[in-house]
Amino acid sequence: MSIRVFPDALEAFAVQAMHRQGISDDDARLAAQILVMTDTWGVHTHGTRQLRALLKNFPIGRLNAQAAAEVVREGGAWALIDGHHALPFVTATRAMELAIRKAKTVGIGYVGVMNTSHFGAAGYYATRAAEAGMIGIAMCNADPQMTIPGARGKVLGTNPIAYALPNGDKPVFLDIATSAVAANKVIRAKLLGQMIPEGWLTDADGRPTTDPSGFPEGGALLPMAAHKGYGFALLVETLAGVMTGAAMTRQQPSWVPDLAGHPPDFANQGQVFMAIDAGMMLSPLEFEERMRWLADYIHETPKAAGAERTYLPGEMEWERRERALREGFDLPPDVVESLRGLASDAGIPFPFEEAAAADRSQPQ
Numbered sequence: 175m176s177i178r179v180f181p182d183a184l185e186a187f188a189v190q191a192m193h194r195q196g197i198s199d200d201d202a203r204l205a206a207q208i209l210v211m212t213d214t215w216g217v218h219t220h221g222t223r224q225l226r227a228l229l230k231n232f233p234i235g236r237l238n239a240q241a242a243a244e245v246v247r248e249g250g251a252w253a254l255i256d257g258h259h260a261l262p263f264v265t266a267t268r269a270m271e272l273a274i275r276k277a278k279t280v281g282i283g284y285v286g287v288m289n290t291s292h293f294g295a296a297g298y299y300a301t302r303a304a305e306a307g308m309i310g311i312a313m314c315n316a317d318p319q320m321t322i323p324g325a326r327g328k329v330l331g332t333n334p335i336a337y338a339l340p341n342g343d344k345p346v347f348l349d350i351a352t353s354a355v356a357a358n359k360v361i362r363a364k365l366l367g368q369m370i371p372e373g374w375l376t377d378a379d380g381r382p383t384t385d386p387s388g389f390p391e392g393g394a395l396l397p398m399a400a401h402k403g404y405g406f407a408l409l410v411e412t413l414a415g416v417m418t419g420a421a422m423t424r425q426q427p428s429w430v431p432d433l434a435g436h437p438p439d440f441a442n443q444g445q446v447f448m449a450i451d452a453g454m455m456l457s458p459l460e461f462e463e464r465m466r467w468l469a470d471y472i473h474e475t476p477k478a479a480g481a482e483r484t485y486l487p488g489e490m491e492w493e494r495r496e497r498a499l500r501e502g503f504d505l506p507p508d509v510v511e512s513l514r515g516l517a518s519d520a521g522i523p524f525p526f527e528e529a530a531a532a533d534r535s536q537p538q
């Protein structure tokens with residue numbers, strides 16, 4: 175059953191669960207804000223659903239609540255950060271903040287991170303840059319889940335790329351896996367007993383399949399747009415993995431302890447955060463005006479038969495968020511299940527039970 179929640183209440187619950195792992199209040203609040211923002215965008219595969227698996231890394235020492243990321247090498251426009259297996263959402267946010275500071279001084283900031291783990295939706299970090307007047311780019315490598323043309327089995331991670339463009343208080347942003355879909359969408363369909371569309375998955379022999387039941391143990395995701403997604407995944411692997419010293423491809427254990435082998439090795443993801451000062455070539459005002467022209471052009475373009483609107487990337491997400499802040503939003507059953515498990519792991523009440531019961535008692 176899905177449950178209607180308000181963002182504030184969901185954040186408070188996530189913070190409480192993180193406190194139980196010794197995570198500081200500031201860090202827990204930032205992480206909760208990121209995860210709940212992602213949920214309000216409607217990207218439930220990478221919102222609070224991820225917190226249970228991530229927190230399981232703390233008691234076994236794969237993540238450390240007391241650790242803090244550290245800049246280990248630096249130039250005028252770039253830096254390399256050792257994440258020291260601290261809470262990855264915080265490390266990633268600090269890395270993008272550093273990229274933004276550098277871009278404010280020299281026009282561009284490029285910050286790589288290693289020794290870190292799952293940062294959730296790449297789009298959050300890119301939008302932080304856009305809110306500061308920068309073009310933001312965020313990406314990471316991950317353990318292999320995706321095949322490449324001609325191969326059988328998993329070769330590369332789903333290596334997401336996100337960009338965000340300054341556009342008032344609602345940055346334009348594209349936030350995508352370089353696989354046809356994020357792995358969680360297939361796992362979610364499997365849990366719900368649903369078939370998946372063609373073009374998402376191959377089976378253990380490398381043949382296309384619409385049956386998710388064998389994944390992730392066998393089979394592999396397909397790249398988005400065939401060789402094009404593969405090509406971009408390889409770029410991400412190079413920028414985030416090869417350049418930073420992080421683990422690469424099959425050296426990378428899953429960030430989910432249960433899937434990482436026994437005993438699970440440290441996740442050592444590589445992540446990259448870029449900020450480019452949008453006003454550095456013309457002026458901030460000219461950028462703003464030209465960007466507005468581009469946005470209007472996209473919105474006003476003639477519509478296909480049966481279509482009512484054209485969207486800028488990120489626009490659907492901001493509209494969902496506005497609605498969620500106003501009216502609350504529905505957490506899908508798999509997210510509810512994960513949060514129930516989180517409450518049980520943390521020994522805290524699952525606070526949304528009453529809301530669900532009250533909802534059921536209302537006349538329909």
Ligand SMILES: NC(=O)c1ccc[n+]([C@@H]2O[C@H](COP(=O)([O-])OP(=O)(O)OC[C@H]3O[C@@H](n4cnc5c(N)ncnc54)[C@H](O)[C@@H]3O)[C@@H](O)[C@H]2O)c1
Nearest residue numbers: 294295296316332334347348349350351356485486487488
């Ligand atoms: N951390 C990780 O290891 C990891 C790995 C893979 C994916 N992810 C995350 O998974 C999430 C989902 O990825 P996905 O590939 O399934 O995303 P998706 O295919 O659902 O695409 C979402 C993006 O496409 C845009 N979009 C969709 N329809 C549009 C339209 N009609 N017009 C304009 N723009 C449109 C959205 O605004 C959004 O930016 C992302 O947040 C990504 O960062 C994370």
